[in-house]
Structures are given as structure tokens and as C-alpha cells.
Amino acid sequence: MSEKALIECVMLAAGLSSRMGDWxxxxxxxxxxxxxxxxxSAFTLCDRVILVTGHRGNELARYYRGQPAITLVHNADxxxxxxxSVKCGAAAVTSRRFFLALGDMxxxxxxVYSALWQHPDHDHCLVPGYDQGQGHPVLxxxxxxxxxxNAPADSSLKTIVRQIGTCTVDVDEPGIHCDIDTPAQYRxxxxxxxxxxxxxxxxxxxxxxx
Numbered sequence: 001m002s003e004k005a006l007i008e009c010v011m012l013a014a015g016l017s018s019r020m021g022d023w024x025x026x027x028x029x030x031x032x033x034x035x036x037x038x039x040x041s042a043f044t045l046c047d048r049v050i051l052v053t054g055h056r057g058n059e060l061a062r063y064y065r066g067q068p069a070i071t072l073v074h075n076a077d078x079x080x081x082x083x084x085s086v087k088c089g090a091a092a093v094t095s096r097r098f099f100l101a102l103g104d105m106x107x108x109x110x111x112v113y114s115a116l117w118q119h120p121d122h123d124h125c126l127v128p129g130y131d132q133g134q135g136h137p138v139l140x141x142x143x144x145x146x147x148x149x150n151a152p153a154d155s156s157l158k159t160i161v162r163q164i165g166t167c168t169v170d171v172d173e174p175g176i177h178c179d180i181d182t183p184a185q186y187r188x189x190x191x192x193x194x195x196x197x198x199x200x201x202x203x204x205x206x207x208x209x210x
Contacts, residue, residue, distance in 0.1 A: 005096070007117070009046040009137070010089035011038060013103035014054025014078040019181045023056055026063070027186060029106050030193055034180060035060075037106035037193075042137075043069065044110035045117055046099065052089040054078025083156050090148040097122065098144075100157070101137035107175030107189065108137060121167045128176045129168040135176025140164075 013035055017024045025035040032040075042049050047069065053060045054075045064070045075088040086100065099113065116126045116139040126139040138161070147160050180186050 006048060006094065007046045007099075008048045008050060008093055008095045009042045009099035009101055009113075010050045010052065010086070010093065011042060011101045011103050012052050012082065012085045012089065013060060014052050014057070014075050014085045015082070015104075016055050016079070017104075020183060020186065022183075024104055024180055024186070025056075025060065027180075027190075029190060034106045035103045038101065038103050038108065039070070041108050041110050042099065042101055042113065045113040050089050050092045051103075052085045054085060080153065083151075084153065086157050087148055087151070087153075090145055093145060096142040097139060099137045099139050102179055104181070105136055105175070105179045106193070107178045109173050109175055112137065112171050112173050112176055115169050115171050119167070119169050124165045124167040125161045126169050127161075127166050128171045128173065130171055130174055130176050133177060134166075134168060136179075137176075 013025050025033065027034045029037045039049060039051075048071060049069065050071045050073055051060065051064065052073050052075050055078060057074045061072050061074070064072060071092060073088055073092050075085045077084045089100075090098075099116070101108070112128050116128060116137070119126055123141055125141065125144070127134045128137070129135070141164060144160060144164060147163060151160060178189060180189060
């Protein structure tokens with residue numbers, strides 16, 4: 001019997017949070033942090049998350065140390081832009097297809113990951129769509145690894161996606177558009193999350209395990 005294919009996600013958490021004015025990855029969110037929430041959703045489907053750190057990466061390394069389902073990869077060149085983190089994370093991928101997610105998107109629901117993974121198209125970049133707009137995470141096909149690896153440093157994920165082509169997977173999930181970039185966004189969304197947290201719901205370990 002062949003082994004079950006590993007489902008992997010590259011999650012980017014390397015940025016400076018310059019628009020926030022404060023480092024946002026460890027901001028309180030529900031019972032944990034903003035990044036915990038993003039990880040929690042990924043782990044409802046994924047077996048392994050490759051967490052790309054940069055700014056204050058040593059703090060994330062301490063926080064998630066000893067979590068076997070999280071592989072910490074530090075991008076020393078994080079200040080050069082997001083694509084350097086994409087390249088760094090993709091270099092650690094061992095599966096054929098993989099998710100690419102953003103650590104500052106705590107409202108992505110588990111159903112988004114499931115909808116993308118269950119879609120029959122394995123040849124294009126699968127992008128979730130809601131209210132006539134595309135969002136995150138994205139599910140990249142096998143050919144993306146070589147394209148990312150061989151792309152120049154000044155390239156971008158959008159360039160890679162255009163080369164491969166996209167397929168939009170419609171979901172009823174506004175969280176695919178909700179990245180937390182400013183203090184006002186954080187206050188508004190965190191308050192709504194606190195209200196939702198008063199409702200009973202299944203708790204999922206943000207450090208791995210389904």
C-alpha cells in the first residue's frame with residue numbers, strides 16, 4: 001500500500017508590518033495570536049506548514065519550537081520583498097502541489113483549504129474567489145516549484161501565476177480578502193472575532209494535528 005501524499009502549506013510571516021506600526025504576527029487574536037489563527041485553519045487539512053520567518057524571526061522560532069508539524073525557515077533577505085520569502089519557502093517543499101498562505105490572514109476558514117484541495121484541476125493555480133474578487137490562500141501545481149526556483153530575485157508571485165494560468169474556485173468565504181494591515185483593520189476585525197468567539201465552536205490545535 002502506498003503512503004498517503006503529504007499536504008503542505010508555505011505560510012509567509014516574514015514582513016516588517018510597516019503599515020501596522022507594530023509587529024502583527026503575535027498580536028492577540030481569540031485565544032491565541034493572529035498567526036495562530038492562520039495556522040489553525042491550515043492545519044485542518046495540511047500535514048505540514050513551512051513557516052517562513054524574517055523580521056523578529058527568532059521570536060517565532062522560540063514560540064513554535066518543538067512543533068513537529070511546523071518547519072521554520074528563516075529568510076535572511078526578507079527586507080527585499082515578499083517573493084524572496086516565496087522562494088525560501090518553496091525550496092523546503094517536498095510535495096508536488098502546495099498551498100501558499102499569508103500569516104496575516106486570520107479569518108481564512110478551513111472550508112477554503114478543502115474547496116481548493118478537492119477541485120479536480122491539478123494543472124493551474126487554484127485561487128479562491130468571493131464577491132467577484134480573488135484572494136488567499138492559493139494552491140500551486142507541481143510545475144510552480146521549478147518556476148519559482150529559477151525565477152530572478154526581482155520577479156513576483158503574480159508573474160509565476162500568470163505563466164501557469166489560474167482557475168478561480170468560488171467559495172462563500174469573505175475571509176479570503178481579509179489581511180490585517182492597519183491598526184484600524186485590526187481593531188475592527190479583532191472585536192468581531194471576540195464576539196464570534198463567544199459562540200461554541202470546535203477548537204483546533206494551531207500547532208498541528210487534525
